[in-house]
Amino acid sequence: MDPNTLTLALTLMVSCFVCLTMLLVLGIVGFFLFRQGSSTAKTFKNQPEKQGEDFLGSASLRPWSPSAWADLSSRWEGWWFNRRVINRHEGYTQGVVGSLQEPKGAGWMAFTIQRQQVRTGTVILTTSQKRVELKVTARSVSDPNIRVVTFIDGVEDGAITVNYPSCHYRSQDGAVEAVWVAELRWNNETHAFKRLTSREVNYDTITVNGREVASLTDTWIRYPHPESVKPFHPALRQVSDSMTSVDENVLLIALGMGLYYDSLRNRGYIYDW
Numbered sequence: 001m002d003p004n005t006l007t008l009a010l011t012l013m014v015s016c017f018v019c020l021t022m023l024l025v026l027g028i029v030g031f032f033l034f035r036q037g038s039s040t041a042k043t044f045k046n047q048p049e050k051q052g053e054d055f056l057g058s059a060s061l062r063p064w065s066p067s068a069w070a071d072l073s074s075r076w077e078g079w080w081f082n083r084r085v086i087n088r089h090e091g092y093t094q095g096v097v098g099s100l101q102e103p104k105g106a107g108w109m110a111f112t113i114q115r116q117q118v119r120t121g122t123v124i125l126t127t128s129q130k131r132v133e134l135k136v137t138a139r140s141v142s143d144p145n146i147r148v149v150t151f152i153d154g155v156e157d158g159a160i161t162v163n164y165p166s167c168h169y170r171s172q173d174g175a176v177e178a179v180w181v182a183e184l185r186w187n188n189e190t191h192a193f194k195r196l197t198s199r200e201v202n203y204d205t206i207t208v209n210g211r212e213v214a215s216l217t218d219t220w221i222r223y224p225h226p227e228s229v230k231p232f233h234p235a236l237r238q239v240s241d242s243m244t245s246v247d248e249n250v251l252l253i254a255l256g257m258g259l260y261y262d263s264l265r266n267r268g269y270i271y272d273w
Contacts, residue, residue, distance in 0.1 A: 048079050048094070052112055055094050056126050059110035062099065064129045068108050069214065069243075069251065072235040073098040074201075075221040075273075077107075080263065089141065091115040093263045095222075097255075100234055111256065113263045117141055125256040132252045134160075136260065150253050157249065160257070167257060169250060178250045180206040182261050185218050199230060199273070203237050206254050213240045213247045216254055220262040224273035232273070 050058050062068070078095025092114055096107035108127065115121035119138035124131065133151040144164035150157045158171040165183035170176070181204040203215035215237045224232075235255065240247065 047081075051092070051094060052114075056110050056112060056124060059096055059126070060106045061096070061110060061126070061128045062106045062108055064108070064127045068127075069236055069239045070234065071100050072108055072255075073100045073103060073232050074217050074219060074235045075103065075224070075232040076111075076259070078222075080222070088116075089118045091121075091263055093259075095259075097235065097259075100232065103232070109252075109255070111259055113260055115263065118264070119143075119146055121260075123256045123260045125252060125259070127252070130249075130252060132249075132256050134253065134256050134260065148257070152249055157253075160253070167254070169253060171246075176209060176246055176250070178206060178208045178254070180204055180216060180254055182254075182257050183218060184261055184264060201233050205238075206251065208247050208250050211240070211247075212238070213243055214238055214251055216258055218258075220259065221273045222262075223271055225271035228271075228273050230273065 048055070076095040076097045078093065080091065080093040080095075082091040083089070092112075094112045095110070097109045097111070098107045099105060109125055111123065111125040113121060113123050115136075117138070118141045119136060121136050123134040123136065125134075126132075131153050133154075135149045135151070136146050137148075138146045144162070146162045148160035148162070150159065150169070156172060158169060158176070160167050160169045162168075162182070165181050167180050167182050169178040183204070185202060202218045204218060205212050205215050207213065217233060217235050217237075219233070220235075221232055235258075236251070243251075
């Protein structure tokens with residue numbers, strides 16, 4: 001065999017060996033990812049016994065205090081599903097927003113979100129003191145400019161007009177106006193092999209009658225990777241030291257809207273932290 005033929009044969013053999021090795025490695029990685037994904041999927045296959053009002057009534061919550069605002073975690077723990085069938089897209093979410101200082105203890109607030117046709121639905125958020133209900137209506141599946149009627153402890157409170165991504169709240173008597181941004185940003189949706197590769201977090205200012213009262217996160221954490229050591233970030237930053245009861249109601253409404261927009265992210269069972 002002449003040297004050129006021998007060199008070509010050796011090159012082909014090495015190339016085949018490298019390709020087979022890569023296929024083997026990818027096969028092993030794929031097997032473990034599939035098994036991991038299947039294991040995670042089983043966690044959400046079984047619906048919790050208590051849902052809706054039963055869940056809200058049974059949730060273990062901390063007694064509310066002014067310190068809660070700064071201690072609210074961006075991590076919520078619960079259950080959700082998204083279902084798509086012909087001409088129908090619905091979703092349900094329930095969870096408890098935890099404490100930064102005591103993440104394994106009782107949470108600060110519980111919530112449920114029931115959606116029909118993507119955006120239309122109802123958000124209910126409860127603390128140990130208050131109940132906030134947001135009734136969301138949309139003109140179409142794809143129109144992001146929704147309208148929301150707000151209720152505090154069962155009494156109609158005001159309305160939110162969304163000129164996406166800007167949310168404009170106005171109380172029923174017209175005395176209170178609040179503005180903030182609620183944008184579905186995808187900077188925190190970059191994954192590789194089921195692991196988050198970007199943890200960039202943004203905060204959007206909430207103003208009430210022209211005063212800045214807090215900044216709200218755009219990133220909520222549903223299902224952190226079990227090996228992740230990165231701490232959770234707070235749900236709110238730059239919380240005002242002189243908030244009124246009106247400011248607090250607006251913050252609860254804005255938090256409910258933030259969780260509503262989080263429910264629109266169809267992340268399946270991918271770890272998000």
